[in-house]
Amino acid sequence: MVDQVRVSATAEKVNARLQRRYAVEKRFRFYGIASIVVALSFLAILLFSIISQGHTAFMQAEMRLSVTFDPSVIDPDGGRQKAVLSSADYTALVRNALLARFPEAEDRLARREMIALISQGADLELRKMVMGDPSLIGTTRDVWLPAAASVDQLRKGHMSRDADKGGQFTQRQLGWIDALESSGNLSSRFNKWLFTSGDSRQPELAGLWGAVVGSFYSLLVTVTLSFPLGVATAIYLEEFSTRNRWTDLIEVNINNLAAVPSIVFGLLGLEIFLNVFNLPRSAPLVGGLALTLVSLPTIIIASRVALKAVPPWIREAALGLGASRLQMVMHHVLPLAMPGILTGTIIGMARAVGESAPLLMIGMVAFIVDVPASPLDPSTALPVQIYLWAASPERAFVERTSAAIIVLLCFLAVMNATAIFLRKKFERRW
Template sequence: MAISEASTLEPSGRTLTTVKAGLAKRYRTERLFRLMGLSAIIVSILFLSVLFIDIFWKGHTAFQQTFIQLDIFFNPEVLDPNAPAGADYNALIRNALKQEFPEVTGRGDTRQLYYLISPGAGFNLRTMVMNTPALIGQTLPVWLPANDDVDMMMKGHIDRKVTESERRMSDKQIAWIEHLEAREKIEKKFNRTFFTAGDSREPELAGILGATLGSFYTLIITLALSFPIGVASAVYLEEFAPKNRWTDLIEVNINNLAAVPSIVFGLLGLAVFLNFFGMPRSAPLVGALVLTLMTLPTIIIAGRAALKSVPPSIREAALGIGASKMQMVSHHVLPLAMPGMLTGTIIGMAQALGETAPLLMIGMVAFIVDVPGGFTDPATVLPVQIYLWADSPERAFVEKTSAAIMVLLVFLITMNAVAVYLRTKFERRW
């Protein structure tokens, strides 16, 4: 009897030992998997932090601009009160520089002295006179933007201590700048031009207003076209379309279009909207049409997923109390699926905001100084503006590029935060 009991317990003991050994191995595997996942997240956050820190470090100085104060005499002999717009305002700046540095007489030295002030500073004086004609005949201290090399030196990007042959500023120019520093006539101020001006060949005069408005006009039309079309398509395909080979073919094509490279949509826009229909090149209207075609698959897929997440009992209950299929969809299913649809739409808009390749194909890469005033005016967008500045050789455009990237990231993060907020606030748990 004892032998039979031992023979009965022995296999169960071996089984328990095997199970414990297997559990220990599974626990080790689970801990290793968790550690790998946590390490991947930490590495991702580390690389993302390095990227953001590098962008901020290179771009935060763009939000300041160096200005030089000069005593400007609005000479009536230079400024015709009857036609102030066509006057030579740079002559006023040159005269003010000569009065500030009367010892500078040679042609070469005079040219270096004039170089301290931005070539576009005359437009500031022109704006002042056009707004206040009573300034003619007066002498006033005016803060004028410095040249980009002066700005770079004031921000520490040009070392004053290296030899003259190794920097863009001469010893005489540095001496004049130190003279202005001693008299507190040169300082860094908040760079409002960066937010209020369009593009320019001069880095100190370049801004993002034109590109920002171009992005705004483009996204407004994209949203107005893609959202209703995408929602209507998703509702029809999910709720009304018969299940046959044609609808299956349409569904496969929509999924394939979501994976098509964006530049293909740019080629389509170039061939159809510009060459065939003759629409204006480099206009937000054409850019919006191209981006609408690109974002529609994303919105349709997200819309269909949101409709599928609504429980069938909602549909059955609505139909059971006598509602028609259209009433069931519009009054019950669509309101419950709308948060998911809005989330997909906002994500699609964020994708459209960051696109560059399709817009390059329709001419939105052109150098455009004027700020667009409408949907058909020539314009560019923020990603294309970043691309143009990144290709410029001037050192000052490096900080402009990074600052524009920071602004674009703020818009993208805001749009994604809105999408997360809508999903968490209106999403229903079943």
């Protein structure tokens, strides 16, 4: 009887401990799920904020005007020389087209208000049209030209019509805008300038193409240098080097470099690449070299982990069949480790494409209008372009900043999709 009582008491204690342990496990599981939900909620809020502010930048208000390509203004001599066509007064053509649309604008103030409705870069669009097709000279065409950024913001609801609430338009200007909209001569169209132009002081003409090309050239230089150097270093340290104080020192330094702030690499690039080797400032070549320093430690560490993950019997079997150590590594170990190496490379590239501090230090923060034609031309990059637009006071640059972030995220998504494709391809081969 006493034994039964003792067994019953012991069972109760065990059950109580089990209940407490189960309760702790449930709480731990709840905390884990709650933390994931909170993290996903913050991510959703961030993405919603970016998309809600940036999606409107993909549309731009444009104004349709009947433009007369007057030969006396564009090419008085009739020689069709490119220098003459390029230096013509296309602003006069825009002004004449607006006066034909609004003949009531007779005094200087009214004409100034009228000109303020259209982009200051509208003449550049007419210049491009004439330079591309000189046969337009002497004709009259309906042309869609970019409206001013303030008109675009008014149509998108980001600006009030009331001057007391921040509105920038007079009643006469509002009447002209309403007349254009009612006649179908003012509408929102796809913002082609965002994807075909470089940076501009005019928000309605500011584009990302120069930054995209600059980022592409910088990443091309980065992956060309960092991938073979990183993989070769990992192979040597993992497969060929002997354990001594020098290799230990190298490994410690590689691990430490992975945690060094990126601005330190920017300072190093500023001193070595610009001041010592006198490479061109603000060039994607220098940006790629600086980003190579940033991504190399990540690629080396990930490649070493991938090489370690290859089973040792692969090496033993290759050596047992008479392969040399180099043949064993290149023909057997490296192909099996390639999926992990590619993953580490993409992680390094993803870090590089989002870095702005090293690029700021080497001068890629400069205002660059032209799209770079080579890695040696002055350029900027997507993260730096976001930084520049975020610091601009115009309201129109706010939505373009969010749009640039969306493009950068899409850029990263494409990179990761490419990495997954290559990794799966190698996995199927082996």
